[in-house]
Amino acid sequence: MVEERNSVLFGRELEQKRLAELVDGVGERGGALLVRGEPGVGKSALVATVRRQLGPSRTTILTATGAEPEQHLPYAGLNQLLYPLRDATTALPATQRTALRTALGLVDGPAPQTYLVGLVDGPAPQTYLVGLAVLNLLSEAAAATPLVLLLEDVHWLDRATQDVLAFLARRVESEPVVLIATARDDEPTRLDDLPSLTLAAWQARSPGTVISTWPCGSSGAPPCAASGSSPARWRANASPRSPTSCPSTRPTRGWWRSRRT
Known part of the structure; x- marks a missing residue:
């Protein structure tokens, strides 16, 4: 991760302006953006400028970073992203609550030895129900404070998480929620249909x-x-x-x- 200091990214003024416009309007409208580029081109540095721009009090920032060893663990990325909101999942409608808490492994009893979907009785949750639960969870949280989701290396997020994020990104325009994701330009993701910004070699x-x-x-x-x-x-x-x-x-x-x- 790039250190978050008051550095200046020369040659990235247009890219910084586009991200700034997206997050500045989060209180009035939502949106999603996929930032692509080759390794080392400055994707993480650009995301770090968003963190500095937002500051500590204007919004709630939720983050997740894809990790290659976890890309085959269903909903591992979603667990990372939503962990700060885990207690709020109890207020969801029963069906959505069960689906999301099953996906995240939020159950009573001893912690599982490995990350598995289906830690409670019943079938594995459907992606649609999990996505709907996440949308409602974030909408309720954003009603108090706008949300910015920062997702790095989404090409290494598990497919189930990517599916939920794609579902979410297509529905946040009317909510005070902004989703910004980064990915390598040679790696396909489930978010490839989102508006995108490609960083050329500087x-x-x-x-x-x-x-x-x-x-x-x-x-x-x-x-x-x-x-x-x-x-x-x-x-x-x-x-x-x-x-x-x-x-x-x-x-x-x-x-x-x-x-x-």
């Missing part, structure tokens, strides 16, 4: 373009490029304006691969 516009900056001396900032103590890849991206000019530099993950043109 190219520095001029030699010495700074990819990500912190004010010199700020907490956690790397050594100044001018001091000669920074790693080679930081110095390679440092501003050449003067030998004493310092913003301290550190490239956002993956973007240091850009070459000067």
